[in-house]
Amino acid sequence: MRYLFFVLCLAFAAFGSATAQQVDKAAVKARINRAAMEMKSMECDFVQTKHLKLLSDKMVSKGRMYYQQKNRLRWEYTAPHKYVFILNDTKVRIHNGERNDVIDTNQNKVFKEIARVMMNSVVGKCLNDEREYKVEINANTSEWIAALTPLRKNMKQMFTSIVLHFDRQRALVTKVELTEKNNDRTIIELKNVKTNHAISPNLFDIR
Amino acid sequence: MRFLRTCLISVSLLLNALLTPADAQSLLPQSVGEKARFTAVIEMPKGYMSGICVLLCDGDLIKGSMFNDFGITFMDFTFNQRKDKVKLLSVQKMMDKWYIRKILRRDLRLLFHAMREGKGEYRDEKYKMLFRFTQLTEDELNIKDDDAS
Numbered sequence: 001m002r003y004l005f006f007v008l009c010l011a012f013a014a015f016g017s018a019t020a021q022q023v024d025k026a027a028v029k030a031r032i033n034r035a036a037m038e039m040k041s042m043e044c045d046f047v048q049t050k051h052l053k054l055l056s057d058k059m060v061s062k063g064r065m066y067y068q069q070k071n072r073l074r075w076e077y078t079a080p081h082k083y084v085f086i087l088n089d090t091k092v093r094i095h096n097g098e099r100n101d102v103i104d105t106n107q108n109k110v111f112k113e114i115a116r117v118m119m120n121s122v123v124g125k126c127l128n129d130e131r132e133y134k135v136e137i138n139a140n141t142s143e144w145i146a147a148l149t150p151l152r153k154n155m156k157q158m159f160t161s162i163v164l165h166f167d168r169q170r171a172l173v174t175k176v177e178l179t180e181k182n183n184d185r186t187i188i189e190l191k192n193v194k195t196n197h198a199i200s201p202n203l204f205d206i207r
Numbered sequence: 208m209r210f211l212r213t214c215l216i217s218v219s220l221l222l223n224a225l226l227t228p229a230d231a232q233s234l235l236p237q238s239v240g241e242k243a244r245f246t247a248v249i250e251m252p253k254g255y256m257s258g259i260c261v262l263l264c265d266g267d268l269i270k271g272s273m274f275n276d277f278g279i280t281f282m283d284f285t286f287n288q289r290k291d292k293v294k295l296l297s298v299q300k301m302m303d304k305w306y307i308r309k310i311l312r313r314d315l316r317l318l319f320h321a322m323r324e325g326k327g328e329y330r331d332e333k334y335k336m337l338f339r340f341t342q343l344t345e346d347e348l349n350i351k352d353d354d355a356s
Contacts, residue, residue, distance in 0.1 A: 050278040054296065055263045055270055057242060061278075075277075080347040081246050083257075083276045096257055098248075110301055114277060157300035158279060178278065182297045186278030 023139045032124045032144075035171035039123065042067040042172075044193040048077075053183040065122065065190070072204040073119045086204055087115045093206045102206055113154055121164060121176045122190065133162070144168055157181070170195075231325030234342060236264035244348060245327070245340040247273055252335045256281060260340060269319065282311070286319050293319070310334055 048061045063077040071090075077083040084095040092103045092111050105112040120126045126148055127135055132155065133148040148162040158180065165175035172195070176188040236243045240263070247260035258275035269286040283296040293312045302311075310331070318329035318338045327340040 052272045054272055054283045077276055080343050180280055184280050
């Protein structure tokens with residue numbers, strides 16, 4: 001019996017170390033920052049799944065994302081309906097088929113926060129701002145998993161946590177999990193990621 | 208003669224059925240567990256919010272959630288059809304003011320009345336707000352399940 005207990009303890013210890021490895025937080029951050037610096041542009045498909053706690057339901061959206069250093073992001077939903085969000089420095093353009101609006105993020109706090117979260121998450125910049133988030137990093141064999149807890153009031157009002165999954169080989173974000181105060185979760189998976197390809201500047205056109 | 212009379216009555220019933228306008232179909236989910244999904248727009252004098260709204264029928268209660276395209280929730284609510292009452296369960300911090308809640312409760316209730324009659328739009332003339340819900344079709348929602356996590 002004592003032997004069985006010992007074997008089980010060993011098995012659990014081995015399982016634990018395989019699923020959540022200790023990581024050198026500073027080294028992981030440095031590696032991710034280097035990858036973010038080297039990444040002049042990025043484009044990918046994304047699948048977004050919103051889990052609705054109240055309705056025990058989920059809603060799936062799909063689209064394509066383009067990023068260009070330093071402050072350009074095009075987040076384009078193609079299904080279930082068309083919606084384009086373009087961030088170009090401090091300006092945001094939203095096009096939803098019926099309307100085409102340009103917003104200055106300096107004058108609209110909500111859009112400023114959304115734009116910041118989306119861009120800093122996909123690039124992995126979120127990890128750097130220690131005044132903004134408490135960051136914990138874990139790892140498994142293929143991923144680094146960064147759990148961010150917002151510290152600032154504006155962010156705390158929207159999210160209870162942001163979890164970023166990084167591909168260890170490329171140090172690129174592959175998945176973002178946003179958890180809201182009402183326990184709804186939004187999972188954004190980035191697929192077919194291409195970096196440092198030429199992207200037409202027209203895609204970030206605000207006019 | 209009897210045959211002719213039967214034929215005339217049949218034709219008259221058929222014409223009656225064809226020419227009488229059918230009751231507008233409710234946009235609200237009707238049976239327990241049924242869901243309906245909409246693109247949702249709320250226009251206000253100083254801006255607008257757009258996103259998706261999901262409604263679920265839970266007996267007398269319609270449960271609903273409205274969120275923007277990025278998935279960030281604007282509000283969770285219930286509409287008690289028997290009591291004709293909207294309850295806001297959570298509202299995004301920016302809009303979480305008693306006077307905004309009051310307008311939202313009233314306007315959502317009136318929007319649901321319109322939706323029961325097949326109309327996905329309600330205009331609040333007093334506060335110059337427009338609520339427009341457009342039902343998403345099966346084709347639009349046909350995103351492969353293996354894509355979702």
